[in-house]
Amino acid sequence: AQSVTQLDSQVPVFEEAPVELRCNYSSSVSVYLFWYVQYPNQGLQLLLKYLSGSTLVESINGFEAEFNKSQTSFHLRKPSVHISDTAEYFCAVSGSGYSTLTFGKGTMLLVSP
Amino acid sequence: GAVVSQHPSRVICKSGTSVKIECRSLDFQATTMFWYRQFPKKSLMLMATSNEGSKATYEQGVEKDKFLINHASLTLSTLTVTSAHPEDSSFYICSARDWGLAGRDTYNEQFFGPGTRLTVL
Numbered sequence: 001a002q003s004v005t006q007l008d009s010q011v012p013v014f015e016e017a018p019v020e021l022r023c024n025y026s027s028s029v030s031v032y033l034f035w036y037v038q039y040p041n042q043g044l045q046l047l048l049k050y051l052s053g054s055t056l057v058e059s060i061n062g063f064e065a066e067f068n069k070s071q072t073s074f075h076l077r078k079p080s081v082h083i084s085d086t087a088e089y090f091c092a093v094s095g096s097g098y099s100t101l102t103f104g105k106g107t108m109l110l111v112s113p
Numbered sequence: 114g115a116v117v118s119q120h121p122s123r124v125i126c127k128s129g130t131s132v133k134i135e136c137r138s139l140d141f142q143a144t145t146m147f148w149y150r151q152f153p154k155k156s157l158m159l160m161a162t163s164n165e166g167s168k169a170t171y172e173q174g175v176e177k178d179k180f181l182i183n184h185a186s187l188t189l190s191t192l193t194v195t196s197a198h199p200e201d202s203s204f205y206i207c208s209a210r211d212w213g214l215a216g217r218d219t220y221n222e223q224f225f226g227p228g229t230r231l232t233v234l
Contacts, residue, residue, distance in 0.1 A: 036225075043119070043206050044157075044225040090156065094221065100147070101208075101223055105156040 002027040006104035021076040023091030119226035136207030142187035143209035
């Protein structure tokens, strides 16, 4: 069985400040990790994913996440946020083969001027 | 990239009527699609796994007679909410599974539709 914990339901931050959204997972098998972003009344968009190789993965809009196997974490970071980054962020884990995606409860990132 | 569409994006219906939501993979074939339900300020709840050419697999607690799923082709799955009631009002999201390679292993990646907002009056 696999599970995902996003401890922060909401993270308020000022524009241009750095942010970290925390994600911890548990799984008995090797995992693939994902971060999705959801804007209001929209579906989920893949932000970045860790499959193998380098533990630091980056997205095209400045977000990055680091896979830490010893701490079973996959925290999402951005050094300087924009108002447009305001959205719900979901961390998800999947195993190999026919494994389903397991989502965390989501973290609402609120960026204010 | 892989694109998944949903139709309609919004639907309002009267209590007791049935509503059909379509999920299409536009540029790839998906033998498996998933249907999720999302309550306000909540995470996604997997309702069922839709398999092309066979019966859907429902998660525990999801009424299969209420939420009918049909996966008639490799690019289309439909969710029909039968005899809808106000408590069925929600945001329904589908996803389609595609396969990728991670080293020597295969993993499945899901591509999500934009969602359908159902309001039952």
